[in-house]
Amino acid sequence: MALRDETGPYFGDFGGRYVPESLIEALDELSVAWEAAKVDPAFHTELDGLLTNYVGRPSVITEVERFAAHAGGARILLKREDLNHTGSHKINNVLGQALLTKRIGKTRVIAETGAGQHGVATATAAALFGLDCVVYMGEVDTERQALNVARMRLLGAEVIPVTTGSRTLKDAINDAMRDWVTNVESTNYIFGTVAGPHPFPAMVRDLQKIIGEESREQVLALTGRLPDAVAACVGGGSNAMGIFHAFLDDTEVGLYGFEAAGDGVDTPRHAATISRGRPGVLHGARTFLLQDEDGQTVESHSISAGLDYPGVGPEHSWLSSIGRAEYRGVTDAAAMDALRLLSRTEGIIPAIESAHALAGVLELGRELGPDSVILVNLSGRGDKDMETAGRYFDLIDAGAEQA
Amino acid sequence: MSAVSDVIRTRVDAGSGALVGYLPVGFPTFEESVDAAVAIAQSGVDVIELGLPYSDPVMDGPVIQKATQQALARGFRLSHGFEAVRRITEQVQTPVLLMTYWNPVLSYGVERFADDLVSAGGAGLITPDLIPDEGEEWLVASERTGLDRVFLAAPSSSDARLKRAVEVSRGFVYAVSTMGITGARSDVDSAARGLVARLRDAGVENTCVGLGISTAQQVREVLEYADGAIVGSALVTALSTGGVEAVARVAADLATGTSAPA
Numbered sequence A: 001m002a003l004r005d006e007t008g009p010y011f012g013d014f015g016g017r018y019v020p021e022s023l024i025e026a027l028d029e030l031s032v033a034w035e036a037a038k039v040d041p042a043f044h045t046e047l048d049g050l051l052t053n054y055v056g057r058p059s060v061i062t063e064v065e066r067f068a069a070h071a072g073g074a075r076i077l078l079k080r081e082d083l084n085h086t087g088s089h090k091i092n093n094v095l096g097q098a099l100l101t102k103r104i105g106k107t108r109v110i111a112e113t114g115a116g117q118h119g120v121a122t123a124t125a126a127a128l129f130g131l132d133c134v135v136y137m138g139e140v141d142t143e144r145q146a147l148n149v150a151r152m153r154l155l156g157a158e159v160i161p162v163t164t165g166s167r168t169l170k171d172a173i174n175d176a177m178r179d180w181v182t183n184v185e186s187t188n189y190i191f192g193t194v195a196g197p198h199p200f201p202a203m204v205r206d207l208q209k210i211i212g213e214e215s216r217e218q219v220l221a222l223t224g225r226l227p228d229a230v231a232a233c234v235g236g237g238s239n240a241m242g243i244f245h246a247f248l249d250d251t252e253v254g255l256y257g258f259e260a261a262g263d264g265v266d267t268p269r270h271a272a273t274i275s276r277g278r279p280g281v282l283h284g285a286r287t288f289l290l291q292d293e294d295g296q297t298v299e300s301h302s303i304s305a306g307l308d309y310p311g312v313g314p315e316h317s318w319l320s321s322i323g324r325a326e327y328r329g330v331t332d333a334a335a336m337d338a339l340r341l342l343s344r345t346e347g348i349i350p351a352i353e354s355a356h357a358l359a360g361v362l363e364l365g366r367e368l369g370p371d372s373v374i375l376v377n378l379s380g381r382g383d384k385d386m387e388t389a390g391r392y393f394d395l396i397d398a399g400a401e402q403a
Numbered sequence B: 001m002s003a004v005s006d007v008i009r010t011r012v013d014a015g016s017g018a019l020v021g022y023l024p025v026g027f028p029t030f031e032e033s034v035d036a037a038v039a040i041a042q043s044g045v046d047v048i049e050l051g052l053p054y055s056d057p058v059m060d061g062p063v064i065q066k067a068t069q070q071a072l073a074r075g076f077r078l079s080h081g082f083e084a085v086r087r088i089t090e091q092v093q094t095p096v097l098l099m100t101y102w103n104p105v106l107s108y109g110v111e112r113f114a115d116d117l118v119s120a121g122g123a124g125l126i127t128p129d130l131i132p133d134e135g136e137e138w139l140v141a142s143e144r145t146g147l148d149r150v151f152l153a154a155p156s157s158s159d160a161r162l163k164r165a166v167e168v169s170r171g172f173v174y175a176v177s178t179m180g181i182t183g184a185r186s187d188v189d190s191a192a193r194g195l196v197a198r199l200r201d202a203g204v205e206n207t208c209v210g211l212g213i214s215t216a217q218q219v220r221e222v223l224e225y226a227d228g229a230i231v232g233s234a235l236v237t238a239l240s241t242g243g244v245e246a247v248a249r250v251a252a253d254l255a256t257g258t259s260a261p262a
Ligand SMILES: Cc1ncc(COP(=O)(O)O)c(C=O)c1O
Pocket: A088, A089, A114, A115, A116, A117, A118, A192, A193, A194, A233, A234, A235, A236, A237, A238, A239, A240, A305, A306, A307, A351, A353, A354, A379, A380, A381
């Protein structure tokens, strides 16, 4: 069977549904609704209309020669998901799930968010469709992504800071699941990445695979051939699955996922789930995760809120286990250097998450050489990260306060 | 061939039902958690549900989360769970079920976990995030060792799923009284009554109702239609505010709800 045809619940030994019984009915309802929507032309007409007229798709690809000069001269093409409405790839998924929410007749949506991009996208869709919206966000993340908290509130969503555990994305997912178990009759959970119980990994992938489908055509049109490598950052893994999927059965195309290595994969402070974790169960799926010898989840660390997650989507665990995709760690420092380099050489300020893919590609380009073509998913823009970058690079004048 | 089932049957045959009491291992300290479990058993709790603290407890409300997070922060290890079971079952006859999320068991090794639980004197597992569909390894290990396996049933479960839960469970079926997570509630949902009736139609022998039960009056009401009532957060609150003495007092009071009607 073609790798592209996998639909879950299992991807090899990974995936499934490790959730309380109380959620099974809701997951079944979503699975059935999604299978029906997938083959319903009316659903696609509505979604495609939104992607064109609201999100601004197709997103372009941009060749970045001045940046590529630092990557051994390989041709580097950026898939510009940063140009989407709301500033990242997250909106592709959210609009599909919001339409699905309407189809199953629910009026309230909840979401978890790390960097705030999925929360902003969900709040945006809720505003557009007139749905009540609650977003769970770890307290640590509400501080480092304060601007996105303000955006969500302006859009009419309620943001609930989560104070349990590591106070980051993992704990926000726990609280969103608790809310869902309690309010499942009125509420749909709009999940932000390709992790979680079935049908989320397959459904979110299906809603993000447009990234790879568009860019495969765009690269062919521009270069007359397929790229040698496709690269993306991996938090839960939705932007990576989105761009990988169209290429899964193109065996000559290498697939590279870049995980957050924080202070380094050999230190205790990182989020390199596939590189350093082992298989287990987290948030409803069997997958790789960072855990101690007792199976307790270990807290992850990354400068990037969107990659600061100790789990990963089960399809990535599978692609790694069969050797179809390769996963590597990128440190905070390397990512921040790449963020500055792209800003200064190309006038594009990437999200810190996406900067992990850029840093990985600087090295990959040197390995593959000047004749190679590398497609990189620029999953989001850096506006939300200006405070972190400002502090990191000491760009803000002492005592300066915006009026 | 299940001690848990025998205890519940004895109480039901006497005209009432069983009181199942939840407490986490390692809260407020390891020693006090053992003493508290022994104390509630001596105060009328018929089955002990001993919770293993876990980093990501999605079925737990604020009271239990706080207690288990504290136990983890103080260095809870899985080995303490087996040690607690051993210490409790040495002191009281009351059967002890471990309540655990699935990843710690998976990480330990399902077969090894089952063997070590048997050696410690444990009766079986309650698995809040393991549905029978994903439970093959556990079904095999519990079949081999004779351990009880308590799966959950929810008001939203289909008839087919209830039937499956009844078929694979041993000890009892955990009937989730309401859609939600653990925590005391002022009235236990009427959904519980309907769910228990549907479980009876599916052929259940023993079913205990949990989530939200905190008073002797609620215990009595639940035992009108179910075989057992499960109390968690109310005991944990008593333990955290008044120590072992207080939790014993609350257990004794809850147990008045299990006295057979005059
Ligand atoms: C711009 C951007 N890229 C990547 C991610 C990571 O998510 P995923 O791995 O699901 O693409 C996030 C998450 O917040 C994000 O905002």
